[in-house]
Every structure is written in C-alpha cells, then in structure tokens.
Amino acid sequence: MDKSRILIVDDERSTLDAMCRFLKRRFEVTGTGDGAEAVKLIAGNDYDLILTDLRMPGTDGMKVLEASLKKNPQPLCIILSAYGTVENAVEAVKLGAFDFVMKPVNLEQLSLILDRALATRKLQSENRELKEKLFQEKKSSGIIAQSAVMQSIMELVKQVAPSRATVLLTGESGTGKEVIAKALHDESFRSGKFVAVHCAALPATLLESELFGHEKGAYTGANEMRKGRFELAEGGTLFLDEIGEIDLSTQVKLLRVLESRTFERLGGTETLTGDVRIVAATNRDLVKMVAEGSFREDLFYRLNVVSIKLPGLRERKDDIPLLVKHFIDAVCKDNNRNTLQITSRAMSLLEQYDYPGNIRELRNTVERMVVLARNETLDVEDIPLQIREFQGAVPEHSSNESPGTAVVSENQKLDLGGNERKLIEQALQAAGGNRTRAAEILGISRRTLHRRLNGYAAEGNPIKEV
Numbered sequence: 001m002d003k004s005r006i007l008i009v010d011d012e013r014s015t016l017d018a019m020c021r022f023l024k025r026r027f028e029v030t031g032t033g034d035g036a037e038a039v040k041l042i043a044g045n046d047y048d049l050i051l052t053d054l055r056m057p058g059t060d061g062m063k064v065l066e067a068s069l070k071k072n073p074q075p076l077c078i079i080l081s082a083y084g085t086v087e088n089a090v091e092a093v094k095l096g097a098f099d100f101v102m103k104p105v106n107l108e109q110l111s112l113i114l115d116r117a118l119a120t121r122k123l124q125s126e127n128r129e130l131k132e133k134l135f136q137e138k139k140s141s142g143i144i145a146q147s148a149v150m151q152s153i154m155e156l157v158k159q160v161a162p163s164r165a166t167v168l169l170t171g172e173s174g175t176g177k178e179v180i181a182k183a184l185h186d187e188s189f190r191s192g193k194f195v196a197v198h199c200a201a202l203p204a205t206l207l208e209s210e211l212f213g214h215e216k217g218a219y220t221g222a223n224e225m226r227k228g229r230f231e232l233a234e235g236g237t238l239f240l241d242e243i244g245e246i247d248l249s250t251q252v253k254l255l256r257v258l259e260s261r262t263f264e265r266l267g268g269t270e271t272l273t274g275d276v277r278i279v280a281a282t283n284r285d286l287v288k289m290v291a292e293g294s295f296r297e298d299l300f301y302r303l304n305v306v307s308i309k310l311p312g313l314r315e316r317k318d319d320i321p322l323l324v325k326h327f328i329d330a331v332c333k334d335n336n337r338n339t340l341q342i343t344s345r346a347m348s349l350l351e352q353y354d355y356p357g358n359i360r361e362l363r364n365t366v367e368r369m370v371v372l373a374r375n376e377t378l379d380v381e382d383i384p385l386q387i388r389e390f391q392g393a394v395p396e397h398s399s400n401e402s403p404g405t406a407v408v409s410e411n412q413k414l415d416l417g418g419n420e421r422k423l424i425e426q427a428l429q430a431a432g433g434n435r436t437r438a439a440e441i442l443g444i445s446r447r448t449l450h451r452r453l454n455g456y457a458a459e460g461n462p463i464k465e466v
Contacts, residue, residue, distance in 0.1 A: 005048050008054075017031075022107045022110075037142070038050075042075070049118065076098040078095045086100075099113055146318055153310065157184055158187055164277060169279065170307065172310075174313075176363060178196065181196075181281065197239065197240055200242040202340050207250055212264065213230075218268070233276045236276065238278055239279050240278065243282045244286055252296070257274075261276075320347075320362070321347055328370060337383045346378055349388065354390070382436070428465055
C-alpha cells in the first residue's frame with residue numbers, strides 16, 4: 001500500500017526535524033523551513049496533507065494554506081499555532097484549513113489528528129470518484145453539449161466546483177447560466193441547498209430582506225421573523241442571477257458578506273455567519289458599469305474570482321441537434337404526447353438559424369412546433385416562419401400540407417386559416433391558461449392574442465380558457 005505524502009513546513013529547525021523523524025515511520029515526508037519553497041513544492045507535487053507553521057518570516061502559513069486551497073486535487077492543511085496566534089489559526093480553519101495544532105507539538109496527539117485528516121481525505125476522494133461517475137451518467141449535470149467550446153467549459157466547471165471560490169457567470173440572456181450554476185453546486189462537496197435569487201425581479205427594499213432576512217417588526221407587514229436566502233443556503237450554494245441589476249446600497253451590504261461571511265437580518269442586531277458558496281451571473285458588462293460608477297469595483301473583484309463566459313447558441317451550433325431532440329422529448333412528456341420524430345431537412349434548417357434568444361428561444365421554438373404539430377413527424381412546415389425566412393427556405397405547400405399551417409409574419413398577424421381557433425385553444429391548454437406563454441408558443445405578441453380572443457368573444461363564440 002502506498003504511503004500518504006506529507007509536506008511539513010516550519011522555520012524552527014528542531015521542531016521540523018522532530019516531526020519529520022517521527023512521521024517518516026508511517027508516511028512519505030518532505031520537510032522545509034521556507035514558506036516560499038513550500039508554495040513551489042505544492043505547485044509541483046501532489047500531497048495528501050500539509051502541516052505548516054503559521055508564523056514564519058516572508059511567506060507565512062496563510063500563504064501556504066492559500067497555495068494548498070488552489071491545488072487540484074486539494075490536500076488537507078493543518079496549521080501549527082503558538083499561543084499568541086490561536087485567533088489566526090481559528091481564522092485559517094474558517095478559510096479552509098482542516099484543523100490546527102498547538103505548539104509545543106505533542107507528537108502522539110498529532111498522529112491522531114493526521115489519522116483523522118487522512119480518513120476525511122479518503123472519504124473526499126471516494127466522493128469525488130462517485131461524483132465523477134455520476135457526472136458522466138447525468139451527461140454533465142443535465143448540460144446537453146458536445147461542442148468543443150462547451151466541453152472546455154465543463155472541464156473548467158469540474159475543476160472549480162470543489163473549491164470555495166466565488167464564480168461569476170457572464171454571457172447573453174438565455175445561454176444557460178443557471179444550469180451551469182447548478183452544475184457547479186452538484187459537482188462540489190456541498191451538502192446544503194442550491195438557492196437562487198433573481199435580483200432584477202425584486203425592488204431594492206425587498207431584495208435586501210430576501211437576501212438577509214428580517215426580524216419581526218422590521219417594517220410594516222413584517223409580522224414574523226423570516227430567514228433570508230443566505231441562511232437558507234447554509235452549507236450550500238447561493239446563485240445571484242442578474243447581479244448587475246442591484247443598486248449601490250445593496251452592493252455595499254453584499255460586499256460585506258463576501259468579505260467577512262457575516263450579516264444581520266433587516267431590523268436585527270445579531271451578527272450571523274454563514275458557510276455559503278456564491279455564484280453570480282449577469283448579461284451586463286460589469287467592467288463598463290464599474291467605469292461608469294454604477295457597479296462597485298471592489299464588489300466586482302470579489303465576485304470575479306473565477307469567471308466563466310458562456311457562448312451564444314450561434315457559437316455552439318454543434319449542440320443544436322442534441323438540444324432539439326432533448327426538448328422534443330421533454331415537451332412531449334409534459335403534454336402527454338407520444339415522442340415525435342423530426343426530419344433531417346427540418347433539423348438542418350434549425351441548425352442554420354442564429355437564435356438571438358439563445359437556448360431559451362430554441363426551447364420555445366421546439367415547444368411551439370410540438371404543441372401545434374398535426375403529424376407524428378416534425379418537418380420544415382412546422383418550423384416558425386421567421387426561422388424559415390432566415391435562409392429563404394419557406395417551402396411551397398405540399399400536397400399533404402393544409403394552407404392553414406400556423407405561421408407568423410413580421411407584423412405579428414396570424415395566418416392560420418380555418419385552424420386558427422383550434423391552434424389558439426391548443427396553445428392556451430399547453431400554457432395552462434397563461435396568455436403570455438400561449439402567445440410565445442404561437443409566436444405572436446400577447447396583444448395580438450388578446451385581440452383574437454376578444455374577437456371571438458364579440459362574435460358570441462368565446463374560446464374557453466383553462
């Protein structure tokens with residue numbers, strides 16, 4: 001059985017020699033009295049454990065800890081602390097050290113701590129291997145991708161996920177930032193919840209309460225204490241979507257949480273701490289916003305520890321066939337339909353379109369095609385007109401195609417012939433009566449749908465809505 005590899009870092013030569021002699025009986029030990037050399041050794045070698053003194057000249061134990069936390073796979077780090085540095089050692093544990101040992105070192109006690117640390121590392125390794133297997137079985141945590149650019153992103157996700165680093169996801173709207181955020185959580189060792197906050201959906205006053213919670217009586221209508229999302233995400237991941245939309249006042253409070261991991265509920269005085277991993281996302285240009293003064297520079301750097309930019313769908317067209325088939329299966333299942341097939345010429349046409357709305361637009365397109373389909377196979381005539389017109393591929397009506405095929409022109413007028421009423425009814429049923437969603441399925445504006453419904457009602461033949 002291979003021996004575990006341990007790096008010992010201590011500038012006190014007698015202490016270093018004593019620990020090396022004692023631990024070499026059971027482990028493969030490397031010792032150094034120089035923190036800077038230790039950082040280089042960590043970068044170039046894979047250690048199971050690092051045992052480092054906290055107070056050293058030049059590169060101290062905190063720098064050694066920092067280097068160990070950046071390493072993948074990550075070794076466990078144990079801090080050696082003299083009496084006067086206990087508070088610093090506790091802080092090191094909060095930042096990611098496994099434990100701390102008081103000086104002078106009791107070698108038998110140290111041996112027990114190392115055994116506990118190695119047992120923990122073994123469990124982490126087994127957990128990592130299991131997650132890697134599940135990662136492959138789940139097709140990368142539900143991410144449908146085969147393009148080179150997305151494979152590269154998923155490799156980065158797997159590398160970053162086990163760390164504590166804050167991640168900033170950027171890219172156009174509809175590129176799947178929340179899906180990537182969930183993948184980061186799923187591939188981490190965090191057992192807590194994945195909690196999402198859509199920052200743009202709430203005004204500043206409500207957003208603060210939503211993030212940090214409030215005490216009873218904090219404001220009118222606060223009839224009981226309520227935990228915020230930071231508390232609810234304890235031990236897990238907090239996803240802050242559309243982070244570029246929060247105001248400067250909330251930015252200040254969020255910065256404090258990121259720096260100190262502490263916060264107070266609205267109207268409260270108790271300081272709370274939380275173990276929460278932050279993943280933020282935006283489709284805004286935060287660098288430009290910093291230059292304009294609408295986004296704090298210090299908060300930007302706190303969020304931008306690891307940055308992942310997601311490509312638009314037009315940059316990953318190799319993934320469109322996989323996504324189309326996935327969405328067809330999902331929509332058919334949601335609507336209790338037998339799974340539909342799609343012709344190669346229809347798929348080819350879908351692959352050519354640029355999708356300014358990205359994956360969200362593709363899903364809406366497929367949902368509309370499935371809901372309005374009259375055959376068991378989707379073909380070119382089932383594709384919305386704006387996509388067919390993109391490449392000038394509007395076909396002539398075939399012998400088995402009714403002139404009433406559902407299409408939408410640029411001026412948002414329906415061209416549904418005698419099938420209009422039936423198609424509107426199908427769309428409303430699929431949308432659960434939600435007019436906005438039904439209009440999206442039909443490919444028209446909500447106002448146009450509203451006018452059509454009013455028209456049928458005025459004729460004394462209203463369409464029954466779910």
